[in-house]
Amino acid sequence: MISYVARRLLQSVFVMLAVSLIAFTLFRFVGDPIAQMVGQETSLEDQARLRSEMGLNDPLITQYGRFVKNLATGEFGFSYRTRQPIGEMILSRLPATLELGFVSLLISLLLGIPAGIYTALNKDGFISNSILVATLVGVSVPTFVIGIFLIYLFGVTLGWLPTFGRGEVVEIGWWKTNLLTLDGWRSLILPALTLGVYQVTLTMRLIRSEMLEVLRTDYIKFAVARGIDYRTVHYRHALKNTMVPVITIIGLQFGGIIAFSIVTESVFQWPGMGLLFLDSIRYVDIPVMSVYLVLIALIFVVINLMVDLLYAVIDPRVRLKG
Amino acid sequence: MTLLEINNLTVRYPTRFGEFTAIEAIDLNISEGEIHGLVGESGAGKSTIGAVVMGLLESPGYIASGNVNMLGTDLTTLNPTDYHKLRGNQLGMIFQDPQTSLNPLFTIADQLITTIQQHNEVSENSAREQAIALLDEVGIDDAEGRIDDFPHQFSGGMRQRVVIALVLCTNPKLIVADEPTTALDVSIQKRILVLLKDLARQRGVGILLITHDIGVIAEICDRVTVLRQGKVVEVGPTTNVIAQPTHEYTIGLMAAIPLIGKRLERFQNIIAEEAPSDDNTQWHVSGASAEYAEHWLHENYTLLQNQQQAVASANSDQAILVVNDLEVRYPPENPGWFRKNLGYQALSDIDFELNRGEVLGVVGESGSGKSTLAKAIVGLVDYTRGSISSNGIVLEPGSQRSRKHEARRRLQMIFQDPYSSLNNRRTVEQILAEPLKFYSLVDSRADRRKLLASVLQLVEMPQQALRKYPHQFSGGQRQRIAIARSLLCLPDLLICDEPTSALDVSIQAHVLNLLKDLQDEFNMAILFISHNLAVVRQMADRVVVLKDGEVVEQGDSDVFFTAPSAEYSKLLLRETPSLSILN
Numbered sequence: 001m002i003s004y005v006a007r008r009l010l011q012s013v014f015v016m017l018a019v020s021l022i023a024f025t026l027f028r029f030v031g032d033p034i035a036q037m038v039g040q041e042t043s044l045e046d047q048a049r050l051r052s053e054m055g056l057n058d059p060l061i062t063q064y065g066r067f068v069k070n071l072a073t074g075e076f077g078f079s080y081r082t083r084q085p086i087g088e089m090i091l092s093r094l095p096a097t098l099e100l101g102f103v104s105l106l107i108s109l110l111l112g113i114p115a116g117i118y119t120a121l122n123k124d125g126f127i128s129n130s131i132l133v134a135t136l137v138g139v140s141v142p143t144f145v146i147g148i149f150l151i152y153l154f155g156v157t158l159g160w161l162p163t164f165g166r167g168e169v170v171e172i173g174w175w176k177t178n179l180l181t182l183d184g185w186r187s188l189i190l191p192a193l194t195l196g197v198y199q200v201t202l203t204m205r206l207i208r209s210e211m212l213e214v215l216r217t218d219y220i221k222f223a224v225a226r227g228i229d230y231r232t233v234h235y236r237h238a239l240k241n242t243m244v245p246v247i248t249i250i251g252l253q254f255g256g257i258i259a260f261s262i263v264t265e266s267v268f269q270w271p272g273m274g275l276l277f278l279d280s281i282r283y284v285d286i287p288v289m290s291v292y293l294v295l296i297a298l299i300f301v302v303i304n305l306m307v308d309l310l311y312a313v314i315d316p317r318v319r320l321k322g
Numbered sequence: 323m324t325l326l327e328i329n330n331l332t333v334r335y336p337t338r339f340g341e342f343t344a345i346e347a348i349d350l351n352i353s354e355g356e357i358h359g360l361v362g363e364s365g366a367g368k369s370t371i372g373a374v375v376m377g378l379l380e381s382p383g384y385i386a387s388g389n390v391n392m393l394g395t396d397l398t399t400l401n402p403t404d405y406h407k408l409r410g411n412q413l414g415m416i417f418q419d420p421q422t423s424l425n426p427l428f429t430i431a432d433q434l435i436t437t438i439q440q441h442n443e444v445s446e447n448s449a450r451e452q453a454i455a456l457l458d459e460v461g462i463d464d465a466e467g468r469i470d471d472f473p474h475q476f477s478g479g480m481r482q483r484v485v486i487a488l489v490l491c492t493n494p495k496l497i498v499a500d501e502p503t504t505a506l507d508v509s510i511q512k513r514i515l516v517l518l519k520d521l522a523r524q525r526g527v528g529i530l531l532i533t534h535d536i537g538v539i540a541e542i543c544d545r546v547t548v549l550r551q552g553k554v555v556e557v558g559p560t561t562n563v564i565a566q567p568t569h570e571y572t573i574g575l576m577a578a579i580p581l582i583g584k585r586l587e588r589f590q591n592i593i594a595e596e597a598p599s600d601d602n603t604q605w606h607v608s609g610a611s612a613e614y615a616e617h618w619l620h621e622n623y624t625l626l627q628n629q630q631q632a633v634a635s636a637n638s639d640q641a642i643l644v645v646n647d648l649e650v651r652y653p654p655e656n657p658g659w660f661r662k663n664l665g666y667q668a669l670s671d672i673d674f675e676l677n678r679g680e681v682l683g684v685v686g687e688s689g690s691g692k693s694t695l696a697k698a699i700v701g702l703v704d705y706t707r708g709s710i711s712s713n714g715i716v717l718e719p720g721s722q723r724s725r726k727h728e729a730r731r732r733l734q735m736i737f738q739d740p741y742s743s744l745n746n747r748r749t750v751e752q753i754l755a756e757p758l759k760f761y762s763l764v765d766s767r768a769d770r771r772k773l774l775a776s777v778l779q780l781v782e783m784p785q786q787a788l789r790k791y792p793h794q795f796s797g798g799q800r801q802r803i804a805i806a807r808s809l810l811c812l813p814d815l816l817i818c819d820e821p822t823s824a825l826d827v828s829i830q831a832h833v834l835n836l837l838k839d840l841q842d843e844f845n846m847a848i849l850f851i852s853h854n855l856a857v858v859r860q861m862a863d864r865v866v867v868l869k870d871g872e873v874v875e876q877g878d879s880d881v882f883f884t885a886p887s888a889e890y891s892k893l894l895l896r897e898t899p900s901l902s903i904l905n
Contacts, residue, residue, distance in 0.1 A: 218422040225376055226437045226488060227410025240427050315427060316472040 019297035023290035097272035108199030116207025135201035147267035164269040251307035331388035359543035363826035414494035420481035424473035479510030537899030578831035589831035610775035640714035648672040648708035683862025734808035738820040740800035744792040798829030
């Protein structure tokens with residue numbers, strides 16, 4: 001078990017190093033960092049001084065080492081655009097994105113898991129088939145169309161919910177949260193739904209197909225032949241086995257939601273990291289982009305690690321192998 | 323006292339092409355403490371009867387007529403809820419594969435206690451005590467210590483014992499055992515059968531034992547019902563049915579069973595395989611005949627042999643296969659961080675020779691390395707030490723062996739599962755033509771077709787098969803297509819890895835007859851791998867016994883089967899169901 005965790009950790013370190021190399025390449029070679037930083041009036045001597053002060057004349061390997069060391073110690077550097085430290089910028093945007101991702105994941109699980117189980121257990125029922133057809137729409141309509149549709153319906157026509165921004169937030173230390181005010185929740189609903197719709201369909205279909213597979217196995221048939229309650233068979237024996245592969249996908253989904261909430265954040269002007277990233281692209285703010293890249297990779301790696309550990313908790317075969 | 327009485331039971335499945343009758347007008351009785359064998363080949367409807375008794379007939383199948391009486395209740399009239407209460411309580415079922423019939427995510431204790439508490443209102447502690455007592459009864463050592471283990475921590479035989487404990491924990495009166503030992507090695511099979519027999523005797527449980535294996539029936543059944551295509555062919559006490567069968571089908575079936583005590587030159591009197599009825603076209607290739615194929619094979623064999631002798635006359639008296647000090651090690655799944663992990667040693671110190679025209683049987687239980695040996699020879703697995711040579715030419719480990727190595731043609735393999743060894747997307751003609759094209763044996767398309775049609779006739783298949791796809795054939799027919807395919811490569815050595823274990827006995831007899839004929843005719847060598855000693859007896863001139871990747875004994879087949887020297891060989895022979903009543 002310990003070696004299992006250690007191996008996963010080591011793999012994670014390698015992944016992070018690889019990603020940081022890409023981020024470094026982006027930072028160092030897409031355009032000249034000095035030219036981006038200084039104005040036109042700066043003399044060539046000043047530019048050369050700045051270059052050597054920043055260590056841009058050092059061997060690349062030294063520069064990369066410094067880059068990784070800075071990242072590891074939380075020195076993310078400064079944005080070209082706003083001249084603010086990137087660490088602060090991201091930290092102020094992170095809660096918005098995390099809360100949005102978390103709520104939409106919750107929506108996708110709360111709707112997707114029961115719907116998946118229902119459609120698996122009542123395979124050919126009318127309601128099941130209706131749900132399946134309805135979710136087909138969810139998969140095929142692009143996120144921004146859903147977002148605009150929701151804005152039009154609930155924001156413009158019905159006027160029930162706000163269509164942009166985070167609404168009223170409460171500050172807990174540096175963390176600004178939506179989740180403690182009614183207004184915050186009202187602002188959160190539409191973007192979270194938009195982001196969640198696709199995930200709901202994915203979760204549901206995944207659970208359904210996995211569960212159908214599990215219900216066909218001998219151990220489920222054997223449990224039925226032993227006269228064990230259908231409820232126990234379905235919700236204990238079958239569901240636990242269904243969740244093993246599903247957990248991986250849900251973990252990756254959560255990573256995906258956070259990393260790729262860009263479209264939704266832009267539709268709803270949600271002040272999260274996605275919007276920050278979009279602005280950085282617009283102004284070619286390369287340091288922010290490379291830090292964003294590393295951060296997203298870190299989120300994926302951490303989620304994956306948690307999924308692997310969860311695997312070991314659920315499945316005894318993994319636990320003993322390691 | 324009669325426990326179960328099935329009267330006039332008919333089960334039908336509606337299909338797109340009308341109703342399919344799975345079983346028709348079946349009558350069957352089981353008394354308390356009786357072990358009733360239900361035997362038949364695939365498609366005979368054995369499992370359908372088991373499913374009906376358990377009330378687990380899968381839709382769209384339905385009971386068209388008849389009833390199933392158990393202790394005075396007609397089970398077919400029960401509603402699903404009442405039926406479900408009966409399952410576990412009065413009816414239990416043992417499944418074929420112990421590897422898959424236990425839930426991998428729950429401990430043995432958990433599964434046992436849930437089941438006990440489902441049917442009796444007892445506290446968790448007393449359920450646990452009952453569970454431990456049961457595990458003890460079915461022969462699990464240190465039941466108290468092992469009850470909290472997960473299923474994957476038990477071996478196959480032990481798992482089947484756990485399954486039996488699970489079935490027993492609610493004291494059912496009738497147990498349906500569907501091929502309970504088919505997935506197990508002989509020595510474990512024997513112990514499980516003894517356990518079942520004791521249960522029937524001591525607890526008075528009636529057992530409906532469904533199997534295709536007459537040996538299992540002969541070993542423990544009191545009475546036996548023989549099924550064929552959904553109908554009862556013969557019923558009676560086991561000794562009568564097996565030793566003095568009266569029905570033509572049963573007589574044929576018994577004649578097709580290979581006996582460990584006796585070597586037959588050919589199986590006589592075997593049941594004809596059902597011809598595919600959908601083909602009434604008169605399509606055929608002109609000039610094609612079994613004789614033509616035979617002639618072609620002979621001619622080319624002679625040609626190739628002359629060539630070989632011309633090239634390496636010094637080597638001409640070499641054995642077809644020499645395996646010397648062979649070791650195969652599979653690389654470890656997780657390489658160790660701090661200590662060296664050498665991986666799993668599947669074979670070590672294997673030495674044997676195989677001469678032209680000789681059949682060498684390789685026997686052993688699962689995990690003994692039989693299949694690894696076959697793969698190492700044909701080059702699907704790399705060996706890590708030792709050497710393999712053929713006709714004096716070295717065969718390198720698979721990944722280093724040249725694609726063009728001439729031995730690749732001379733060594734052909736026939737796989738166990740004919741359902742996955744033929745590509746379902748290609749016609750039989752495309753499948754068979756491949757070796758001819760690849761080795762440039764026949765270049766003209768017309769000649770090729772004539773030869774292919776002929777070779778099909780040689781393996782007793784209709785010429786029309788050329789235009790069909792593999793899925794249109796039964797397992798036995800597919801295996802014959804596979805044999806035809808390897809025959810067309812003009813092999814010196816045919817490696818057969820359990821060629822008949824996926825087949826019914828009567829079809830197995832066909833395939834074994836065919837292999838014997840071809841081997842006689844073309845003087846091939848065969849490496850015949852099987853876990854079934856009786857089949858090996860029919861085929862092999864010499865035998866190699868493997869255990870845990872090492873050779874335990876090798877020698878003349880007749881000597882091995884009458885007076886084996888190694889302890890392990892004696893054990894294997896003793897525990898194989900002997901069918902001595904047949905003699």
